[in-house]
Amino acid sequence: MKISYKLIQQYINCPLSPEELSEKLTMAGLEVGAVEKKGDDLSRCVVGQIREINPHPQADRLTVCRTDVGTEVLTIVCGARNMKVGDKVPVAQVNCTLPGGFTIKKSKLRGVISEGMMCSEKELGLSEESAGLMILPADAPIGAEIASYLGLGDAVLEVELTPNRGDCLSMRGIVREIAALTGEKPERMEVNPVEEGEDVQDFISIEIKDPDLCPRYAARLISGVTIGPSPVWLVQRLKSLGIRSINNVVDVTNFVMMEWGQPLHAFDYDLIQGKKIIVRRGKENEKIVTLDNVERELTPQNLVIADANRPVAVAGVMGGANTEVSEKTRNILLESAFFTPIQIRRTAQRFGLHSEASHRFERGVDPEGSVWALNRAAQLILDTAGGKAARGVIDVYPAPFSPRTIILRLAVLKDVLGTQVPQEKVVRILQDLDFSVTRIDQKSLDVCVPAFRWDIEREIDLIEEVARIYGYSNIPVSYPSTALSPEQKTKSKDFEAKIRNVLIGLGFYEAINFSFICGQLLNDLPAIDPSLDHGGRVYLKNPLVEGNNVLRTSLLPALLENVAYNQNRQIENIRLFELGACFFPGNNGSLPNEKTMLAMVMQGTRQPRSWRGKSDPLTFFDLKGVVKALMVGLRILDYAISPKDTPWLGSSQAACLKVPTQTVGFFGRVGRDILEYFGIEKEVFALELQVELLKASEKMTLRPIPKYPSVSRDLALIVPEEVTYQEVEQSIWEMDIDILQQIHLFDLYRGEQIPEGKKSMGLSLIYQSLIRTLTDQEVNVIHEKIIDHLSKKFYASLRE
Helix, strand or coil: CEEEHHHHHHHCCCCCCHHHHHHHHHHCCCEEEEEEEECCCCCCEEEEEEEEEEEECCEEEEEEEEEECCCCEEEEEECCCCCCCCCEEEEEECCCEECCCEECCCEEECCEEECEEECCCCCCCCCCCCCCCCCECCCCCCCCEHHHHCCCCEEEEEEECCCCCHHHCCHHHHHHHHHHHHCCCCCCCCCCCCEEEEEHHHCCEEEECCCCCCCEEEEEEEECCCCCCCCHHHHHHHHHCCCCCCCHHHHHHHHHHHHHCCCEEEEEHHHCHHHEEEEEECCCCCEEEECCCCEEECCCCCEEEECCCCEEEECCCEEEHHHCCCCCCCEEEEEEEECCHHHHHHHHHHHCCCCHHHHHHHHCCCHHHHHHHHHHHHHHHHHHHCCEEEECCEEECCCCCCCCEEEEEHHHHHHHHCCCCCHHHHHHHHHHCCCEEEEECCCEEEEECCCCCCCCCCHHHHHHHHHHHHCHHHCCCCCCCCCCCCCCCCHHHHHHHHHHHHHHHCCCEECCCCCEECHHHHHHCCCCCCCCCCCCCCECCCCCCCCCCEECCCCHHHHHHHHHHHHCCCCCCEEEEEEEEEEECCHHHCCCEEEEEEEEEEECECCCCECCECCCECCHHHHHHHHHHHHHHCCCCCCEEEECCCCCEEEEEEEEEECCCCEEEEEEEECHHHHHHHCCCCCCEEEEEEHHHCCCCCCCCCCCCCCCCCEEEEEEEEEECCCCHHHHHHHHHCCCCCCEEEEEEEEEECCCCCCCCEEEEEEEEEECCCCCCCCHHHHHHHHHHHHHHHHHHHCCEECC
C-alpha cells in the first residue's frame, strides 16, 4: 500500500517527518518497507507560456520558441509538435537537473542558441511514455515552480500490511493510526453532493437475491457527465499512490477507494438493460467479458451484478465490458457495496484475478461506510466531469451491521503486558482508533468494535491494540519464571537421525523440497511403488505456487529435478537424499494418510577427479553397497535383496528390499524415459523406501577379535541361469556352520566352456574358530558338505 506523505498532511497535521512517521508506523505493527522521495530535482523548472513559434532555419523538424517564464523570455529550440502559441508548459531552465541526472545547459542546436528545455511528462518523471510536451491548464501561474504547482515535492511510504489489517488499505485508515500515535485530530470532511431533478428511484431499481453474499448495495445516478482527462491534481494524487490515470470518472472511483478503502464501480447507465440491477449468483454456462477483454464462464459459486438480462460485473472483482464507461458515456450509475470476504476471495482465486478492489473486499471493508464513500465520489465526479446527481441514494441494506461489544478487564491487561497502563490512557488509545468505550469502571471497560475492524474478536485483540499504540518500548522486559525441561526424544526421530548420520557419512547431502508438486508430473510418471500409489491424489484448494497443486506421493520426482538443476551447473558427482512425508488419500473422505519415506539419488563416478586418473562410473552395485551399509548402520540384520522390475527402474538393474520378508522399498537404475522427461543426460541410480517399515535389531552381539588364524577356500560353481547369488549365499548360511565366518562372490562368468542356460560363480569362503586353530582336514570335510548341499539344492557342479 503506497501512502503519499503530502496527501496525509491534507487529512491530519502530522508533526512527524516521513522518516519519523515510517519508524512510528513500523513500531505500531504497520511495517514501512521503503520511503521514496519525489520531486527534489526540479528546483529550476517553472511554468512558462509560449509567446512565439518560428521554424528553425537549419532543421525542418525543429522549431524555435519564445517562452515567457515570468522573469524573462527564453529562446528554446524544441522538437515537439503538439503545442501552440499561448500554451503553458513546464520549462527546465539552465542548470536545472531533471530526474535521471540530466542537467540542462545553454547550448547551440544547429546554429541557434537554446536557453532551456520545454518538457514532456516523461522528462519530468511523471510517466513512462509521452507523445509531446506536457500542456498545463490555462490558469497555471507563469513562473511558478513546477514541483510546487504539480505537488511533486513528496515522499511515498510503502506500507507492507498483514492480511488482518484491511482497515489500513486506505489513506483514512493510515490517518487514523497517525492520530492515535501522535494525539493529533484528523480533519473532518464534509460531503454533500448537490442533487437536482428527479429521485434516483425513478431511474433504476436494485434487488439483492443473495443477501448472505452481499449484505449491502448502494447506488447513485449522475447524468450529463463529460468523460475526459482528469485534472492535474487528481492525476498526481493517483500517481503518488501508484495508480495510472484513465479518465475523470474512473479516476475518481479509484481515488475514493484509496482514500476511504471502499471500492466503487461506475456503469454506463444507458447500457443497463431493463434499468434494473440484480445482485445474484451466476448461472451454469453463463458468460461475461470482463474489462480486461477476457471471456469468463460463470457458475453458481460466483456472485455477479446483473441487469434484467445478463451479468454486467463480477461482483467485487472486475466490471464487465458491456457496461464500460467510455468517451461516449453521458450518464453513469455509481455503485458502492459490501460483499462477504470469503466469496470475493473464492471468485478472484478461480479466475486468477487480483484487483485493487478484490484485494480490499477479501480483507473486509467497512459496511457502514458504503454510502459515505458513494457521496464522496459523486461530489468529486460533479467537480471533475460535470453533470447532475439525481436526488437521493438507493441503499438496499436488509440486515444492518450489529457491532460487537468486548469487555476489557484492566487486571488482564496488566497481567498480559506486565505493566500498568493508566485507565485514561487506555480509553484515549481506543477512542483515537475509533472504538467506542460505552462503559467505564475501575475494573473493566465495555468496548464497542467499529465495523471496519474485522480482526478484533476477543479481549486479547484489544490488549494488542493498546500495546502497539502505547509503545512496545514502554513495556518493561520481564523474563518468565518457569522450569526448563529437556527435549523429549521419540524413537521415530532418533531413528531418522541415525539414517541421516549414516548417509552423510557415506558422502550424501540432504535435500529438502516442498511437499507439494505438480499434479501433472505425477500423472505423467509411473509410481515407483504401485502398492502405495493407486492414482489417488491429495489436492490443494489454495496452492501457493500455480501448478503445484497436489501433495507428493513420492520423493523421487523432486530429487530428480535437483539432479537436473545440478547437472545444468556442471556438478559432476551428485549424491542426494531426502527424508520426508508423502501423502495419500484417506478412506471415505478422511484425512490423508501420511507416510515417512526415504529417497536417494546417485550420479557420476565412484571417486572425484584426481591426479591418479579417471575414476570408474557408478553402477548398480555401488547403490547396492550403499543400501547394505545403511542396513548395517541401522542395525537391521534380517533384510533381503532380490531382483524386482518396476516401471521406474531399468528391468536389468532393479531390486527390492525386504525386511525381513515384507517389501519396504525399491532401488536401481532409473529408466531412460524417466531421465529424458527431466532432461537428465547421465545415468542415475535411485532408491525409495518406507522408513516406518524398517526395524532395527533389539540386540547387538559383540565378539572378541579372533586369536586364531583363518582358512580360505575358493569354490567355482556352475549353476542354472535363474539361480541368484543371494539364494546360494542364503542356502549356505542356513546350514548353520559355526566355523564359517564370511562368504564373498569374486567372479561371475558366462561364455565358453559354460553350458548354455548356465553361469559360473566364484565364491570365497572364510573359515575360522574362536577357540582353536583349524586343521585342513576338518575344513575340507565342511567344505565338501557345502558342495554336496549346493549340488543337491541347485543342481550345481564344480567348474574344472
